[in-house]
Amino acid sequence: MALTDTWLKANAGKAREQIEVKTDRGGLSVRVSPLGKIVYQMRYRYDGKAKRLDLGSYPHVSLKAARDEHARLKAKLEQGHDPKVVVAVEKQKIVSALTLEDLFERWYKGYCVVTKKAPELIQRTFQIHVLPRLGKLPAHQITIHEWLDLLEGLVDHSEAIAARVLVNTKQMYKWAIRRELVSDNPLANIVGATDLNIKKRTSTRTLADADIALVWEAIDRSRMSPKNKVFVKLCLVYGCRSGEMRLAKKAHFDFDAQVWLIPPENHKIGTKTGKALKRPIFPGAQGLLEEAFALSAKGAHLFNNAGSDEPMSRGVPLQLPYNLMQWLRRHKGVEMAHWSMHDLRRTARTNFSTLAPPHIAETMLGHKMPGEWQTYDLHDYLGEQRDAYDKWWERLTGIVGQAA
Numbered sequence: 001m002a003l004t005d006t007w008l009k010a011n012a013g014k015a016r017e018q019i020e021v022k023t024d025r026g027g028l029s030v031r032v033s034p035l036g037k038i039v040y041q042m043r044y045r046y047d048g049k050a051k052r053l054d055l056g057s058y059p060h061v062s063l064k065a066a067r068d069e070h071a072r073l074k075a076k077l078e079q080g081h082d083p084k085v086v087v088a089v090e091k092q093k094i095v096s097a098l099t100l101e102d103l104f105e106r107w108y109k110g111y112c113v114v115t116k117k118a119p120e121l122i123q124r125t126f127q128i129h130v131l132p133r134l135g136k137l138p139a140h141q142i143t144i145h146e147w148l149d150l151l152e153g154l155v156d157h158s159e160a161i162a163a164r165v166l167v168n169t170k171q172m173y174k175w176a177i178r179r180e181l182v183s184d185n186p187l188a189n190i191v192g193a194t195d196l197n198i199k200k201r202t203s204t205r206t207l208a209d210a211d212i213a214l215v216w217e218a219i220d221r222s223r224m225s226p227k228n229k230v231f232v233k234l235c236l237v238y239g240c241r242s243g244e245m246r247l248a249k250k251a252h253f254d255f256d257a258q259v260w261l262i263p264p265e266n267h268k269i270g271t272k273t274g275k276a277l278k279r280p281i282f283p284g285a286q287g288l289l290e291e292a293f294a295l296s297a298k299g300a301h302l303f304n305n306a307g308s309d310e311p312m313s314r315g316v317p318l319q320l321p322y323n324l325m326q327w328l329r330r331h332k333g334v335e336m337a338h339w340s341m342h343d344l345r346r347t348a349r350t351n352f353s354t355l356a357p358p359h360i361a362e363t364m365l366g367h368k369m370p371g372e373w374q375t376y377d378l379h380d381y382l383g384e385q386r387d388a389y390d391k392w393w394e395r396l397t398g399i400v401g402q403a404a
Contacts, residue, residue, distance in 0.1 A: 003030060008058050012038055028070040030058070040066040042073060046082045053084050098181055100142060101135035106181070107172045117243070118314050122168050129154060130165060139176070144186040151196055159198045166192050205339050207347040209399045212236075214328055214336065216400045222327040224320070230292045231303055231312070232320055235341060237285050237393065239348025239365055241268060242317040242341040244277075248302045253289060255281060259382065260289075262366070269368045277366045280386040284393030317341045351395065356388035364388060 003024040013036040020032040027043045040055040055061065055069050073083040098106075104126055112119035133150060134142055147169070154162035166187065173185035192198035207215065215236075219229045235242055240262075247266045254261070262277040264270030270277075281289065292302050299309035321339055328334040345365070352361035359369065363381045368374055 003028075003063060005063055008038060008063060012036060012058055024067070026070070026074065028055075028067060040070075042070050042083060044074070044077055044083060046077065046084075051082075051084060053087065097138040097140060099136055100139045101131050103139040103176055103181060104131065104135070104172065107175050111171075111175050121314065122164070125161060125164055126168075129161060130169075140182040140184075142186065144190070147187055148190070148195075151190075155196050155198060162196060163192050163198050163200075166190065166196070166198075205337065205343040205346065206350050207339060207343065211336065211339075212347070212396070212399050213402070214332065214334060215324055216396075217332075218324040218327045221331070222324060224323055224327075227292065227295045227303060228316070228320055230288055230295065231317070232324070232341075232344070234285065234288050234292070235317075236344045236348060237288065237389075237396065238279060239345050239352065240279070241345065241366070243267075243314070244366070246303055246312045246314070246317060249300050250293060250296075250302055251300065253281065253302070255286070258282070258286075258386075267366050269366070273368070273374070278380045278382055279364070280382050280389060282386050282389045282393065284397070285389070348392065351392055352388060355391045355395075356384065360384045360388055 003022060007022070008030070011032055015036055016032065016034055018034060021029055022032070023029040029041050029043060031039045031041055033039075038058040040058070040061060042053045042055055044051055044053070053073070055066050055073075058066075061069075073086060076086050077083055108119065108123055112122055116122060130150065134146065137146075151162050151166055154165060170185060170187050170190075173182060173187065176182045177185060190196070193200070216233075219232055222229075224232075231242075231245060234240075235245055238245070244262050244267050248260075248262070252261045252263070253259075258281045260279045260281055262270075262279070264274050264276055267277050289302075296302055296304055301309060301311045303312040304310060305313055318341070321341060321343075325336050325338070328336055349361060349365055352364055355361075356364070359373075360381055362369065364385050369377065
C-alpha cells in the first residue's frame with residue numbers, strides 16, 4: 001500500500017523495537033528508526049549495483065516534495081546519471097556558491113578597476129546601499145523581488161543612486177554569466193524609466209553674473225585651500241570638465257607654445273576618438289596656472305592629494321561648491337540656489353554662445369562635432385578659441401570688478 005500523510009503523521013516520533021521500512025511506489029520508501037525518525041529513501045540500481053539515497057526526513061520534507069524529488073532523480077537515472085552523484089554535485093554548488101559580496105569583489109577588481117573611470121564611486125555606492133542588505137546572500141539566489149524591493153527604496157531616497165545601482169548590477173550579472181559564475185540575470189528585463197519610474201532630469205542651473213561675483217568673492221575670502229581655490233577658478237575660466245583639470249599633469253602645459261594638451265584618457269570622448277584636446281593658454285588663465293604650478297612644486301600632477309603625487313581624488317571637487325555656498329550663507333547671509341562644478345561648465349558654455357560661433361564654443365568644451373564634421377575637420381581652432389577665451393576673461397574680470 002502506498003504511503004499516506006495520515007500514516008506518516010501517525011508513525012512520526014513513535015518508538016518501536018526495530019527499524020521498519022515501508023514502500024511507496026516506483027522505488028520510493030521510508031525508513032523508520034526505533035526512535036520513530038522517518039527518512040525518505042530512493043532505492044535504485046546503477047551500473048548493475050543496488051543503491052539507496054536519502055531524500056530528507058518527515059515532517060521537514062512533505063510526502064509530495066519527496067515524491068517530486070524522487071521523480072526528478074529517477075529522470076536523471078534514465079538519462080544515465082547516478083542520482084547520488086547528482087545530489088552530491090548540487091550540494092557542492094550550494095556550499096561553494098558565491099555570495100553577492102564575493103561576486104561584486106570579483107567584478108570590481110576584474111572589470112571596474114580596469115575599464116571604469118571612477119570605480120571607487122561604484123564601490124562606495126554598493127558598500128553603502130547594496131552589500132549591507134544583500135551581500136551575504138548567494139548571488140544566484142537573489143530574486144527579482146528582492147532586487148526590486150531594494151531599488152524601489154533607493155528611488156525614494158535618490159533616483160540617481162537607484163539608476164546607478166541598476167545599471168551596474170545588470171553589468172555585473174552579465175559579466176558573471178559570461179564566466180559561468182551565475183546562470184541568469186534577474187534584472188535583465190528591468191528598465192529604470194518604466195519599471196522604477198526613474199526620470200532622467202537634465203539640470204539647467206547656470207550662474208548669473210551676480211552669482212559669479214559672489215562665488216568669486218567666496219573663493220578669495222574663504223578658508224578653502226589655495227590649491228582648491230585655483231582649481232575652481234580654472235574650471236570656470238576654461239569651462240572644462242573637473243576631471244580634465246583634476247587629472248592634468250604639468251607636462252601637459254606648454255607655456256612656450258601656449259597650449260594645454262588633454263590626452264585622450266583624460267577626457268570624456270577620448271576613449272572613442274583616440275584624440276587629444278587642445279586648449280590655448282591665454283593671459284588670464286596663465287596667471288592662475290602659474291599659481292597652481294607654484295602650489296604643487298613637487299610631483300607630476302598639477303593638482304594632487306596632499307602629501308602624495310596621486311592626482312586630486314574624484315570626490316574632492318564634489319565638495320567645493322557646498323563649501324563656498326556655506327561661506328556665503330555664514331558671512332554674507334546669502335542662500336544661493338544649489339550648484340555643482342558641472343554647472344560652472346554650463347555657465348561658461350552659456351557665455352561662450354555670446355562670444356563665439358557654436359562650433360568654436362563646442363570645441364572649447366571638448367564636445368564631439370556632429371556627423372561627418374568630426375571625421376573631416378581636424379582643425380584645432382586654437383586661434384579662435386583664444387579670442388573667445390580672452391573675451392570671456394574680460395567679461396569675468398568685469399563682473400568681479402563691479403562687485404568689488
